[in-house]
Amino acid sequence: MMFSGVKVGVKVAEGKSKVVYIIPETHHVLLHSKDRITARDGERAHEMKGKAEMSTTTTCVIFELLNNAGIKTHFIKRQGKTTMVTHRCDMIPIEWVTRRLATGSFLKRNPGVTEGYRFYPPKLETFLKDDKNHDPQWSYEQCIEAKLTAGPRIIGQYEIDIISRTTVTVFEILEKAWASLGCSLIDMKVEFGINHETGEILLADVIDNDSWRLWPAGDRRLMKDVQVYRELKEVTAKDLDMVKRNFEWVADKVSQLSPSSHVRAVVFMGSPVYMAHCEKIRSTCETFGVPCELRVSSADKGCHELLNILAQYEGEGIPTVFIAVAGSSNGLGPVLSGNAIWPVINCPPADWVAEDIWSSLRVPTDLGCTTVTSPDAAALAAVQILGLGDHIIWSKLRANQLNTWINLKEADKKTRN
Ligand SMILES: Nc1ncnc2c1ncn2[C@@H]1O[C@H](COP(=O)(O)OP(=O)(O)OP(=O)(O)O)[C@@H](O)[C@H]1O
Ligand SMILES: [Mg+2]
Incomplete structure (x- = not known):
């Protein structure tokens, strides 16, 4: 039988508010909502025209949000006004x-x-x-x-x-x-x-x-x-x-829950030789849905240019976190920090030595920049800052934390078997 534009097979379940049909071709199921409202374990029940469609809208938006965050759900897609396809x-x-x-x-x-x-x-x-x-x-x-x-x-x-x-x-x-x-x-x-x-x-x-x-x-x-x-x-x-x-x-x-927000991270590298390091930062930012731009600019060798770029970013008004990647002595991060209002995270390239790191740690008063040494940590710190004001980013961080916990538990179980 055709139902809501897909070929369905047997009914696998029916309750007070939904019918579940198998979709033989994909082995998924079609969940069809009913125009029925109930309370007290079904003691009270009424027909309500339009409820199925409203419930389907609500549930589809919520499951999309959760899937997008990284929670494992059965939801695949909305099929019709009152139907959705799930595992x-x-x-x-x-x-x-x-x-x-x-x-x-x-x-x-x-x-x-x-x-x-x-x-x-x-x-x-x-x-x-x-x-x-x-x-x-x-x-x-x-x-x-x-x-x-x-x-x-x-x-x-x-x-x-x-x-x-x-x-x-x-x-x-x-x-x-x-x-x-x-x-x-x-x-x-x-x-x-x-x-x-x-x-x-x-x-x-x-x-x-x-x-x-x-x-x-x-x-x-x-x-x-x-x-x-x-x-x-x-x-x-x-x-x-x-x-x-x-x-x-x-x-x-x-339905007004915005799917993506307008924030960004910008990585400044003192030289293009640090590209691989910066690409790692970008990739982790993007995992959490934060767009990340890479720029090459030096505080020592191109100070005016750096301040021009900075002014441009600030003028655009998009909440931004800066990440500074400078080799040897780090002038980049402190100069950004002293001239911008947005957060600055120093993340020296992988070949830093103990003497270099002091230029990121011992900064003059009135500078609020922070320092981390791994590209993943720099990205994560930026994402967490941006997640403070954005529930979509926050949800990805939260789900990631959950999944890390589940993966450890799974690994432990495998090890013990
Ligand atoms: N992905 C799925 N695959 C198979 N069955 C599902 C899936 N998702 C939900 N169901 C089941 O579909 C059945 C029908 O849903 P419905 O909510 O109408 O039933 P109910 O929970 O018994 O009744 P009520 O919610 O009104 O108390 C439920 O047993 C529910 O657990
Ligand atoms: Mg139910």
Whole structure:
């Protein structure tokens, strides 16, 4: 059968809000959202025309953001208004909940905690997906001891640890993204699965306006998520329309999350002989989505030219971090630092000796330049500075940190086997 412009095979799953079809040609699946809003494990449910499309928009934007950051997810692409193509997963029947502020069911389960209590780091909770028993909360130990299976994979401590840390990272990334739009992400629910083809752990299911609490300006009274629907005493047509407008607002807002920002790093090298060193810096910057220009200019031999170039960069107004690569005695970095307002990082070429490095370390007063000795560290320092004001760059740094941690864990597991 053709559905949403692709040939689909059997239905592999259907729940209250989605239908999942296999796509035989690629072994991927098509997730089709329904125009249905539900609460209290399905006790309350209504048709809501347009919800499927708004939910699909929200989830696709969010998963694109996460894929782009470097989080491993099932998302491949949006297919149609209410459909998206993802990797097929054997789902792990646990809901992973992260909270920044205490509210809702947390308060009921933890009497004495005031609404708005702030968790540092975000609080992770796990619930078994079991509507009939109202999704009981499971402890870390219960999750491990249950020895749940997803396809051929047993979900043990190793998997639980990776998923737990990934969940908190995803929350932090989305919290920053929403903060850039003036909204507080209060809490969030996600699900994970095991890639049916490769056995990899993937963030799966959807992340939409049913998955979180979202308070514009951090004000509970302005909430825009499904909680508004949950809290209705009775559901009138007028109420439903208001809820629908909230979903619309969220889908619109989320679409404003900018895909890339306008910042840059500029590497000044005192001579083109340092090109390979500078290319390394550029390549690491670009890994994190920071454009990086290379310039050849000397403070000693072309001071006027250097200051002209500097004036040009400052005049363009794009937030910039400078990296200075000078052989022997470093005049370049300190001259840039003394004449620019933007950060300057000294990164001497690989052949530096102990006497050279003092020219970067012992600089006159009023200069704020810093010094690192590896091109990767110089790039990373620049990216981190630029990430302070840019959630997209920040998310790449955060995901990179997570992936480094996961890779070490994986290497350790392989070594022990
Ligand atoms: N990539 C995927 N591959 C296979 N199944 C998936 C994938 N992503 C999500 N699913 C599953 O699709 C099913 C249908 O989703 P739906 O959300 O409608 O069901 P539900 O979670 O049982 O119901 P509800 O969310 O309304 O409580 C769920 O079991 C979900 O875990
Ligand atoms: Mg679901």
